[in-house]
Amino acid sequence: MKKLTVEVVTPDGRIVNDQFDMVVVHSEKGELGILPGHAPLIAPLIISSARLKTGNESMKVAIGGGFIEVDQDHVTLLAQSAETPAKIDVQRARKAKERAERRIQQKRDHVDFRRAELALKRAINRLNMIDEDI
């Protein structure tokens, strides 16, 4: 059976580079499942988790917003941050969540607000991934 070559690329390096049967991501319009033979595609990803499946096994990756590019069975997830559950620092995520919540309440300039909002979403996304695992 044909496989997908999946790369997860972040500014801090490539965190996944392997073969999978299927990739499920969350785009702005909803869930998107990619199987081998998919048409070339570029779509933005929301802050969410991506699932990379081989047979019955599934690997999760927390995506801090980014893009998916599908080109001839080569899937690239391009994200400013991405972690597998094992790499997530729970304490750091909790602290980030608290900090972001505080900043949102303070409501300073709107750049700060937007940034805090994104930080909060990313922290919640990370924490969710850990919770699901337990």
Place this chain on the structure above:
Amino acid sequence: MIPSLREIQKRINSTEKTKQITNAMHMVAASKLGKSETTNHAFVAYAEKIEEMVHHIVESYGEHNHPIIIPRKVKKTAYFVVTADRGLAGPFNSQVLRRLEEIIEERHHSPREYTIISIGRIGRDYFKKRNMPVLRTVTDLPDSPYFSDLEDLTFDTVQFYLDGEFDQLEMIYNHFLSAMTQEVRSKRILPLISEDDVEDLKKSRHSEFIFEPNEEGILKSLLPQYAESLIYGAFLESKASENAARMNAMRNATDNADKMISDLRMQYNRARQSQITQELSEIISGADAQK
């Protein structure tokens, strides 16, 4: 007067100590440079991919009206200046600041026409002392940075541009060519293309990609991320340059200390010899007087 033997010995000792320190700093910088190069290498994959994506979309999309792409009338320019937190790095800091001064001198008549975004204590202190307009400043970034360390600053910088705080963004930083050579670059980051390029881009070419939801929607989130990645990339270059510059400066200092020590040793021996000669002639003349 010739300095006494003890004085010379004291200077030799203190130079030896300085040499030990500069030698240690040289080794530290060399190992940090190694790490910087690994970080830069890891970033290249991301930088290339995001650039490729931008090209895919921009090629297939004829209408480019996103403010990140289209130049607007420049009323205010922002300079993103990358310096280090510490000195002792040869010309690393001074050449960046000198370039900034030259550019400002050449282009601007009043401080209202520009603003500065700065990284590093050296830059911060320099601008503060001279009362130059500073929009944002960040110091004490780690030596082996992650993207998240700079995320807030890059995000804010691009947002400021989109909100019209300034109309053009230029980065002034040390570009890493090799461990031996780094050069100061001033690179325009925003808008992403100059007016000449706009016409070229409008000759659109259709690519086979499907864009979800559409090109415009993707550009809206892709372009800011692209711009942020350019800023981060330049920062990494500067970090590698800083470590290389510090390494070279410290190696030169160690070499100089070596030379100085050998000169001092020579002086010491000469002084010792002349002292012995003098003592001998004193003894001989003393013996002569006894006859």
